[in-house]
């Protein structure tokens with residue numbers, strides 16, 4: 001058990017045969033040039049740091065326990081302390097979370113700072129970095145000023161980096177519970193992936209991975225993950241795709257105010273028929289450069305494909321999002337987008353993936369069509385989730401934002417309670433200190449293992465979308481108009497690769 005050591009690296013070196021090469025590969029795997037320290041705090045330190053686990057220090061409540069803000073004066077540290085409501089005899093997820101977090105460290109994760117043992121019941125308390133700005137869930141669904149496109153694209157890329165890091169670790173870490181409420185915002189409003197209670201560390205053929213029952217959160221759960229043996233990093237890719245659809249549309253993964261309630265069933269047919277604007281969050285409107293919306297939508301649709309093997313790896317997703325991010329952050333793109341839009345809206349069907357900004361003077365944009373005029377690009381075979389009668393969530397897209405009910409993780413590594421579906425508002429108020437104040441009705445799902453097994457009932461038809469367009473850029477230097485070949489736009493990259501069933 002690596003976390004019993006004060007220094008995670010030494011624990012790994014002595015206890016973990018997978019990581020004999022950790023030192024050698026540290027740069028690649030940890031992004032940290034100095035080893036990160038995992039401290040063993042005393043229970044009494046945390047008791048006083050959280051003001052005896054007072055209501056005032058309560059940051060929120062999850063399905064496995066409570067999270068408190070802690071001022072740990074000895075270390076001049078503000079941290080978040082997670083206290084499980086289960087006994088450790090129940091194989092509570094905090095054990096697993098500490099075990100995994102003691103081996104990974106990355107700027108895009110909510111990293112482990114240490115742990116403490118409650119002597120009275122042997123429960124482990126987890127001490128992680130404090131995230132003062134709430135969760136992405138709160139920002140997207142409960143905030144009066146929803147984030148703009150620049151921030152949304154940035155969040156998507158940051159989360160992709162975190163997930164990519166986990167998948168590239170040796171052995172890989174599969175998070176299994178990627179969702180907007182597990183994306184927390186740090187002091188600089190950067191997105192961090194947290195809550196590793198359901199995560200698994202190991203290769204797919206490892207016994208632990210092969211014997212752990214499926215778990216996750218309804219609405220985000222990969223429909224192809226029906227049995228332990230189905231798990232792979234591609235299940236996280238599916239959940240990430242759902243999260244991306246949520247970021248684009250501002251709607252919940254499951255929302256009964258929409259028909260169909262599943263974001264996949266709702267968004268993917270629209271994406272496949274090229275109606276990207278229909279899935280855009282109406283509160284912020286279209287991005288200035290509508291190619292950004294198209295690219296994000298296509299990435300999301302590919303992540304949620306029904307067949308796990310056909311989904312992209314996180315490394316590809318990350319690369320695509322980097323391009324979108326670059327496109328967003330190049331002010332010149334907005335200019336170009338406007339000009340192109342003016343020329344008969346030809347950009348409607350462009351798939352622009354690469355751009356390097358001009359270095360000087362004036363740019364002129366010329367447009368030429370390439371390839372077939374047939375609408376021959378498709379996003380195919382994406383997953384369709386039959387939600388049955390489970391009701392979670394929602395706000396309307398139009399004007400009014402209603403209080404939303406958030407999906408909870410289901411399944412666990414430990415004993416699973418059986419509780420009825422309960423939508424009574426009185427039960428739970430999630431309180432944030434120092435972040436956004438959110439009142440949330442409780443959703444208690446029946447936490448049976450089978451509950452996570454959402455069967456796909458619909459197979460979506462392929463539809464063709466769009467034509468390719470090339471945008472060429474010219475710069476004027478000393479009165480001469482020169483074509484800049486570097487600025488030739490790569491068209492249709494996303495849609496062209498591997499779209500067949």
Ligand SMILES: Nc1ncnc2c1ncn2[C@@H]1O[C@H](COP(=O)(O)OP(=O)(O)OP(=O)(O)O)[C@@H](O)[C@H]1O
Pocket residue numbers: 059060061062063064065066067080082110128129130131132134135177181182184194195407408409430
């Ligand atoms: N490091 C942190 N800093 C600040 N707030 C946190 C931190 N970790 C969790 N929280 C807050 O505490 C609350 C509970 O988090 P927790 O991870 O236990 O459960 P959850 O993700 O909300 O639900 P579930 O357990 O169903 O996944 C959330 O509202 C979250 O925003």
